[in-house]
Amino acid sequence: MSKFTDPAKELLDKVGGSENISVVTHCATRMRFVLNDPDKADVDAIDDMDIVKGTFTQAGQFQVIVGNEVASFYNEFTKIAGVGDTSKEDAKEAAKQNMNIVQRLVAHLADIFTPIIPALVVGGLILGFRNVIGEIDMVNNGTMTLAESSQFWQGLYDFLWLIAEAIFHFLPVAITWSISRKMGTTQVLGIILGITLVSPQLLNAYGVPGAEDIPVWDFGFAQIDMIGYQAQVIPAILAGFVLAYLEIWLRKVIPQVVSMIFVPFFALIPAVLVAHVVLGPIGWEIGSWISNVVYSGLTSAFGWLFAAVFGFAYAPLVITGLHHMTNAIDLQLMSEFDGTNLWPMIALSNIAQGSAVVAMIYLNRKDKKEQQVSVPAAISCYLGVTEPALFGINLRYLFPFIAGMTGSAIAAVVSVGSGVMANSIGVGGIPGILSIQVPHMLMFTIAMLIAIVVPFILTVILARTKMGKDAYDRLGKTRP
Incomplete structure (x- = not known):
């Protein structure tokens, strides 16, 4: 008998039995359940189990934090429960049955950008290294950059x-591929569609605003501007979905014996034509409007208020999954303004929540079980991934979550008020300073120190208030 046999039986009983499990899978530290009736799960009892480090529900999935032994526990659990192995993609699809319309839209957007995020993070780091090499005067008594000296x-x-150019300028290729992957259509067609949006024979998107003579395809009765959509997000999303839905429809109407020839032909050519005639120009205008509204709001006289609200609300957005929408806005800002003033606030929010966890590590330093969750969660936060900290620690106690939000808001006001801009999306934590434009690194450093110090101090203070007492009483813990 495995050491996980009894805990697995106990968890199975507390989630409502095998008949209440639609899908179960696992990630690095968590069991992920899609339950037929989430109300049947005894969350409080599950939280009290020795093997469980915490629970939360996100994107229609009930998640149980087990720790580094989750893979072995999962194997024992599925054997006892009699449920089959399921992929994470299947789990996501099943989870959508528990979502409303807005949550499903956000989930679709997340499905598009999630496979691309590793490339975006790498691209941000590369631009950060280029920052250090070519923008900072650090040699010859501070008069030359490394690039100038060697x-x-x-x-x-x-x-x-x-x-960096391959990642950001040719981003539409990644987006159209990701959409075809998500929709289950021919991925190479998605790649080809993306290439047609950034082809070298087109006028580069960055040269369009000042161009006096835009080349055209001349069909005699009509002309189409030969404009590229380098780094453009919305035109690529619109075009990608047109191609995917067109291919899905053609599969239904074209006989299977000739589908290999005619489905790609009649899907790709109309999609490319519509992308350049209709969707590209419309998507460009929509993207420009969104980026101008955000940028104008952040640089206006009331930018501090916008920053305070965003800094305070970003962590709750992560809980709902709505934070995935900021990826598209950041990328659009980068294409319009050669940088983004939104992303620095995201990095600061992640740091602030991590600092609140560090305060909880200090407060609960004698609780060895909790530190199995809190220490990795703090490290993860400082490196840009906040979910373990939010769901494993901060939301359970609530007051560190509020402390983190408050520190994030103050740091965001400092960042926006001093005009901090990032070259790109990067690692959304302390290493994110590499992505900050060189003239703004000092002020971002000050904002980072605020995001580190304020949440820590505020968490310790709130722990000694009635809010803290109530949190510890609710969790059945002794307040330090």
Whole structure:
């Protein structure tokens, strides 16, 4: 008998039995359930189990934090429960039955950007390294950059742009591929569609605003502007879905014996044509409008208020999953303004929530079981991934969550008020400073110190108030 046999039986009983499990899978530290009736799960009893480090519900999934032994526990659980192995994609699809319309829309947006995020993070780090090499005067008594002082560093600076350009300028290729992958259509067609949006024969998107003579395809009766959509998000999303739905429809009406020939032909050509004639220009205008509204709001006389609200509300957005929408806005800001003033606030929010967890590590330093969750969660937060900290610690106690939100709001006001801009999306935590434009690094550092210090102090203070007492009483813990 495995050491996980009894805990697995206990968890199965407390989630409502096998008949209440629609789908179950696991990630690095958590069991992920899609339950037929979430109300049948005895959440309080599950939280009291020795093997359980915490629970939460997100995106239609009931998640149980087990820790690093989750894979072995999962194997024992599925054997006892009699439920089959299921992929994470299947779990996500099943979870959508528990979502409302808004949650489903956000889930679709998340499904598009999640596979691309590793590339975006790498691209942000590369631009950050280029920042250090080519923008900071750090040699020859602070009068020269590394790139100016050495041919090696100049060569490295130029070489790194090859990768950064591939990630950000050719982003539409990744987006249209990701949509075809999500929709279950032919992925290579999605890639080809994306390439047609950024082809070298088109006028580069960055050259369009000042261009006096835009090349055209001349069909005699009509002309189409040969404009590229480098780094454009919304045109790529619109075009990708048109291609996917067109292919899905054609599969239904074209006989299978000739589908390999005619489905790609009649899907790709109309999709490319519609993308350049209709969707591209419309998507460009929509993207420009969104980015202008956000940028104008953050740089206006009331920018501090916008920053305070966003800084305070970003962590709750993560809980709902709505934070995925900021990826598209950040990328649009980068294409319109050569940088983003939104992303620095996201990095600061992650740091603030991590600092609140550090305060809880200090307060509960004698609770060894909790530290199995809190220590990795704090590290994860400081590196840009907040979910373990939010659901494993901060939301359970609530007062550190509020402390983190407050510290984030103050840091966001400082960041926006001093005009901090990032070159790109990067690691959304302390290493994110590499993505900040060089003239703004000092002020971002000050904002980071606020995001570290304020939540820590505020968490310790709130722990000694009635809010803290109520939290510890609710969790059956002794307040330090």
